[in-house]
Amino acid sequence: KAGVTQTPRYLIKTRGQQVTLSCSPISGHRSVSWYQQTPGQGLQFLFEYFSETQRNKGNFPGRFSGRQFSNSRSEMNVSTLELGDSALYLCASATAAGSTDTQYFGPGTRLTVL
Amino acid sequence: DQQVKQNSPSLSVQEGRISILNCDYTNSMFDYFLWYKKYPAEGPTFLISISSIKDKNEDGRFTVFLNKSAKHLSLHIVPSQPGDSAVYFCAAQDSGNTGKLIFGQGTTLQVKP
Numbered sequence: 001k002a003g004v005t006q007t008p009r010y011l012i013k014t015r016g017q018q019v020t021l022s023c024s025p026i027s028g029h030r031s032v033s034w035y036q037q038t039p040g041q042g043l044q045f046l047f048e049y050f051s052e053t054q055r056n057k058g059n060f061p062g063r064f065s066g067r068q069f070s071n072s073r074s075e076m077n078v079s080t081l082e083l084g085d086s087a088l089y090l091c092a093s094a095t096a097a098g099s100t101d102t103q104y105f106g107p108g109t110r111l112t113v114l
Numbered sequence: 115d116q117q118v119k120q121n122s123p124s125l126s127v128q129e130g131r132i133s134i135l136n137c138d139y140t141n142s143m144f145d146y147f148l149w150y151k152k153y154p155a156e157g158p159t160f161l162i163s164i165s166s167i168k169d170k171n172e173d174g175r176f177t178v179f180l181n182k183s184a185k186h187l188s189l190h191i192v193p194s195q196p197g198d199s200a201v202y203f204c205a206a207q208d209s210g211n212t213g214k215l216i217f218g219q220g221t222t223l224q225v226k227p
Binding site for chain 2: 004006031033035042043044045048050055056058088090092094096098099100101102103104105106107108110
């Protein structure tokens with residue numbers, strides 16, 4: 001099976017712009033979660049989507065949003081970019097089969113905000 | 115409020131010896147725990163997990179131990195190999211919030227040949 005794929009792998013944007021990142025989960029996986037990794041804050045949960053619905057949300061401002069499509073692919077959007085949004089954005093997928101569901105991660109998108 | 119803590123930022127061991135990575139948590143609702151290995155600029159790779167109904171899980175060279183009363187888990191790697199050198203993250207989840215992993219800050223393991 002192919003793993004989780006994320007596009008693009010690298011992005012450079014300027015402050016005030018918006019960005020959309022894409023994630024394709026492992027075939028058959030219905031849950032997609034997004035995380036932000038920064039040197040100061042570590043790995044932090046952004047949100048999780050299941051059956052095209054946001055099921056869980058972390059403590060991030062409303063500038064961070066996402067969606068999931070009927071084929072389980074997901075996108076996340078960050079509007080009005082700030083310098084502090086520079087980070088590695090990771091997507092993970094899971095079967096959503098139950099409480100011992102393991103998340104498998106993609107390679108990430110490295111976003112740099114200038 | 116850091117619910118998952120890895121108090122050792124780094125660990126160095128000799129090839130062939132045991133590596134022990136530790137993790138503490140504060141939220142008693144956590145019932146599923148995972149260990150991931152990560153290289154810079156890559157996504158975390160799943161290593162091993164344990165449910166709160168168990169106290170030990172083994173997979174090859176990797177063993178995870180869970181002590182619920184102490185809210186502590188550890189990852190043992192035996193024998194350690196130079197290819198194990200990476201950052202190791204402990205993560206926790208509660209069944210009421212599936213899809214949301216809470217991560218520790220990571221421990222950088224260096225295995226010297």
